[in-house]
Amino acid sequence: MSLAIDQDSESKTKPRLSAALQEELTALLGDRFTTAMSVREHHGKGEAYHPSAPPDGVAYANSTEEVSAIVKACAGHGTPVIPYGTGTALEGHTLAPQGGITLDLGGMDQILRVSPEDLDCTVQAGVTRNTLNEYLRDTGLFFPVDPGADASLGGMSATRASGTTTVRYGAMRENVLALTVVLADGRVIQTARRARKSSAGYDLTRLFVGSEGTLGVITEVTLRLFGIPEATRAAVCSFPSLEAAVNTVISIVQCGIPIARCELLDDWAMKMICDYGKLDDYVIGDTLFMEFQGSEASVAEQAEMTQAIAAEFGAGDFKWASKLEDRNKLWEARHNGHYAILAAKKPEQHVMATDVCVPVSRLADCIMATKEDLLQSNLNSGFIGHAGDGNFHMSIIANYDDPEENRLAHEFHDRLVRRAQDMEGTCTGEHGIGSGKIDYLEAELGEAVDVMRAVKRALDPDNIMNPGKMLRL
Numbered sequence: 001m002s003l004a005i006d007q008d009s010e011s012k013t014k015p016r017l018s019a020a021l022q023e024e025l026t027a028l029l030g031d032r033f034t035t036a037m038s039v040r041e042h043h044g045k046g047e048a049y050h051p052s053a054p055p056d057g058v059a060y061a062n063s064t065e066e067v068s069a070i071v072k073a074c075a076g077h078g079t080p081v082i083p084y085g086t087g088t089a090l091e092g093h094t095l096a097p098q099g100g101i102t103l104d105l106g107g108m109d110q111i112l113r114v115s116p117e118d119l120d121c122t123v124q125a126g127v128t129r130n131t132l133n134e135y136l137r138d139t140g141l142f143f144p145v146d147p148g149a150d151a152s153l154g155g156m157s158a159t160r161a162s163g164t165t166t167v168r169y170g171a172m173r174e175n176v177l178a179l180t181v182v183l184a185d186g187r188v189i190q191t192a193r194r195a196r197k198s199s200a201g202y203d204l205t206r207l208f209v210g211s212e213g214t215l216g217v218i219t220e221v222t223l224r225l226f227g228i229p230e231a232t233r234a235a236v237c238s239f240p241s242l243e244a245a246v247n248t249v250i251s252i253v254q255c256g257i258p259i260a261r262c263e264l265l266d267d268w269a270m271k272m273i274c275d276y277g278k279l280d281d282y283v284i285g286d287t288l289f290m291e292f293q294g295s296e297a298s299v300a301e302q303a304e305m306t307q308a309i310a311a312e313f314g315a316g317d318f319k320w321a322s323k324l325e326d327r328n329k330l331w332e333a334r335h336n337g338h339y340a341i342l343a344a345k346k347p348e349q350h351v352m353a354t355d356v357c358v359p360v361s362r363l364a365d366c367i368m369a370t371k372e373d374l375l376q377s378n379l380n381s382g383f384i385g386h387a388g389d390g391n392f393h394m395s396i397i398a399n400y401d402d403p404e405e406n407r408l409a410h411e412f413h414d415r416l417v418r419r420a421q422d423m424e425g426t427c428t429g430e431h432g433i434g435s436g437k438i439d440y441l442e443a444e445l446g447e448a449v450d451v452m453r454a455v456k457r458a459l460d461p462d463n464i465m466n467p468g469k470m471l472r473l
Contacts (some may be wrong), residue, residue: 004418007276015327016036016056016079016098016099016100016305017079017100018033018057018077018079018098018267019055020059020077020103021073021074021077021079022035023078025057025059025101026072027068027074028069028073028213029059029060029061029065029066029069029070029098030318032059032060032061032062032107032439033058033059033060033461034057034058035056035058035092037054039058039408039472040054040056040057040058040102040128041054042081042087043055043058043087043094043096043102043104043126044095044102044387045087045095045235046087046089046090046091046092046093046094046095047087047088047089047090047149047406048090048091048092048351048353049340049350049353049400050091050092050095050277050353050436051095052098053092053093053095053097053235054096055080055082055096055099055100055101055102056079056096056099056100056101057105058084058101058102058103058104059102059104060104060106060107060334061103061104061105061107061108062107062108063108063219064180064182064219064220065190066315067103067105067108067182067217067219068182068186068187068188068263069109069186070101070103071182071183071184071185071186071217072185072186073101074100074101074464075184075186075462075464077300078392078462078464079099079100079101079464080096080098080099080184080464080465080466080467081100081101081103081217081313081464081465081466082094082095082096082100082101082102082103082213082300082466083103083105083154083155083158083186083213083217083218083466084103084104084126085105085106085107085125085151085154085155085156085158086106086149086151086152086153086155088147088150088151088155088222089155089159089290089430089431089432089434090353090354090431090432090434091361091428091431091433091434091435091436091437092434092435092436092469093158093159093212093432093434093466093469095435095468095470096470097327097435097467098467098468100183100282100464100467103152103217105124105125105126105217105219106126106152107113107126108124108126108127108154108219108354109124109126109127109131109133109171110123110124110127111123111127111132111135112122112124112220112224114135114136114139114141115174116139116140116172116225118140118194118345119141119224119226119227119378120177120194120218120222120223120225121136121143121223121225121226122178122221122222122223123153123154123220123221123223124154124216124219124220124221125151125152125154125157125218125219125220125221126154127152127154128141128150128151128152128153128245128376129145129146129147129150130150130286130312131150131151131153131155131325132430134225135223140224140227140228141225141226141227141228141229142225142228143175143223143224143225143226143339144165144226145161145162145163145165145167145169145170145171145172145175145246145265145463146165146235147161147162147163147164147430148163148164148334148335148337149263149313149335150339150453152383153221154218156172157172157176157208157221158211158212158213158218158405158432159172159210159212159219159431159432160172160208160209160210160430160432160466161179162171162186162328162389162392162429162430163264163386163430164261164334164335164386164387165260165261165329165388165395166389166391166430167259167260167261167262167386167388168258168259168260168261169226169391172209173206173209173392173428174224175208175223176205176209176221176223177192177194177196177202177205177222177223177224178190178192178193178194178205178221178359179191179192179204179205179208179209179218179221179222180218180220180221181208181213181215181217181218181219182216182217182219182471183215183216183283183460184215184216184459184460184461184462184464184465185231186265188219189204189216190192191204191207191208191285191466192204192205192222193266194398202450203460206406207386207455209221210432211470212320212432212433212434212466212469212470213454213466213469214460214465214467214470214471215459215460215463215465216459216465216467217465218387219312220254224390227377228420229260229293229294229295229296229297229299230296231283231293231294231295231296231298231322231412231454232291232292232293232323232327233291233292233299233303233321233322234261234289234290234291234292234320234326234327234330234331235289235290235291235292235303235306235318235319235320235321235468236282236287236288236289236290236318236319236330237287237288237290237310237317237318238270238283238285238315238316239256239285239286239287239288239310239312239313239314239315239316240285240286241286242264242266242286242367242368242371242383243364243367243368244296244313244315245264245286245287245381245387246264246311246364246368247281247313248309248312248313248315249262249264249288249309249360249363249387249388250360250361250363250364251312251313252306252307252309252388254360255305255361257302257305257306257307258294258302259291259302259306259388260293261289261290261291261331261388262288262289262290262294262386262387262388263289263290263384263385263386264286264287264288264289264290264383264385264386265286265287265288265289265334265337265382265383265384265389265390266286266287266371266382266383266384266385266404266428267284267285267385268284268287268380268381269285269288269337269341269383269444270282270284270287270313270380271284271287271341272337272340272341272382273333273334273336273337273340274333275340275344276336276339276340276343276344277332277333277336277340279333279452281285281319281425282333282471283316285308285316285411286311288315288387289330289331289334290306291327291331292306295455296365303318303458307343309454314387320343326407328467335384336385337384337393337395338351338353338395341382341395341397341414344397345397345401345416346402347397348399349397349399349400350398351395351398352395352396352398352400352409352413352444353393353394353412353430353431354393354394354396354416354422354431354436355391355393355394355429355430355431356397356416356417356426356427356428357389357390357392357420357425357426357428357429357430358420358423358424358425358426359390359423359424359425360388360390361426362388362390362423362424362449363385363387363390363392365423367383367385367392367418367424370383370394370419371383371414372417373412373416374412377408377410377412378399378408379393379396379397379399379409379412380396380397381394381396381397382394382395386430389429389431390425390429391430392429393431394416396409396413397410406417408453416441417437418443419441421440421444425443427440427441427443428440433469433470434470435468435469437472438469438470438472441470441471442472449471452470452471453471453473455471456471457473
């Protein structure tokens with residue numbers, strides 16, 4: 001199965017950037033609208049393996065009102081609108097297969113409100129998670145969702161992002177209270193109020209969280225916040241096998257230990273990050289990265305219970321980090337996994353980044369079957385996973401210009417996804433569908449995809465909102 005962008009028949013008939021629309025956007029934005037090729041090319045590439053697909057122009061918005069005006073103008077000309085945050089998505093979400101206007105929300109970087117007493121805040125869509133947490137530092141609060149990249153909070157909402165802390169704090173789905181959204185006709189709606197619960201109407205917040213820009217443009221996000229824990233300890237330990245590491249994770253989860261992070265790296269991935277970061281104090285083996293949060297007493301208890309479980313599966317010594325700078329260094333090594341693999345590939349090679357997620361009880365089965373498949377396929381990739389919630393990632397290195405390597409890589413990827421789905425899992429735990437996994441979504445959810453199409457047609461009848469993503473209409 002190819003990951004090439006789907007160029008459906010609509011792309012041959014849909015108007016692109018007319019002179020009239022160009023004049024309208026220039027009058028509205030001045031030099032914040034551009035058709036410069038270098039800018040268009042930058043916005044037409046993702047971080048993973050997908051063919052480049054630049055837009056016809058790029059518009060930079062600074063407010064919800066400007067987003068509304070831009071969308072209204074594009075709607076009047078039938079021109080596609082592709083929302084853009086920081087460009088860190090991995091399934092071609094921000095590419096423009098049918099041309100149109102990329103709407104860059106990076107300038108919408110204001111933290112609008114923080115209410116410590118209510119443990120919530122409201123930010124513009126372009127605010128990144130690191131920026132928010134720096135701002136919150138003196139309040140004793142933090143925002144927990146950590147996908148690794150310093151992604152924008154609007155983009156994280158649009159892709160229903162999660163990451164290393166999901167096992168404790170949940171994904172964006174659990175942490176977004178309300179959204180401000182610009183619809184395909186330019187109308188502005190608020191999906192909910194700030195109350196922590198509501199039975200008022202359809203849950204529009206959850207509808208737009210994970211919609212990948214196909215239903216509207218998220219311009220403001222109201223988020224849950226949490227108190228910074230009294231104590232935090234991180235640990236790394238290696239295991240005699242990948243299966244032993246995975247079974248340790250399953251036991252930790254089943255015992256109810258409230259672990260804050262539990263990350264899995266196989267021996268190949270560990271070698272990549274140690275070579276990349278010039279780290280010589282880690283064991284090259286199948287490894288768990290863990291973090292415990294709470295009171296001093298609860299952290300000590302969690303750590304003790306986890307060490308006892310790990311010992312049953314042959315774990316090596318735990319390497320501990322309690323100071324903030326030491327923990328940051330440890331997690332930087334984990335977060336550099338994708339970039340370490342990119343640095344290790346040959347010039348003619350590319351990396352296909354993908355993820356699947358299965359019930360935690362099937363995680364060992366899925367990973368071990370995939371590991372055997374990888375060996376049989378003679379391909380290079382590693383396993384990097386949010387093992388505590390059954391989600392793992394692979395970065396498949398190959399020369400995709402070589403027909404045989406391209407075939408082998410895509411066939412392996414197809415088997416990986418089908419294997420996860422056969423285990424009642426999903427084709428993507430957090431990367432999203434984008435343009436790369438449309439067929440897998442249909443195989444996974446069947447008739448439910450027709451319901452999604454009905455929602456899409458109702459909210460975006462002219463299919464101008466990020467067309468070619470999520471659904472094949």
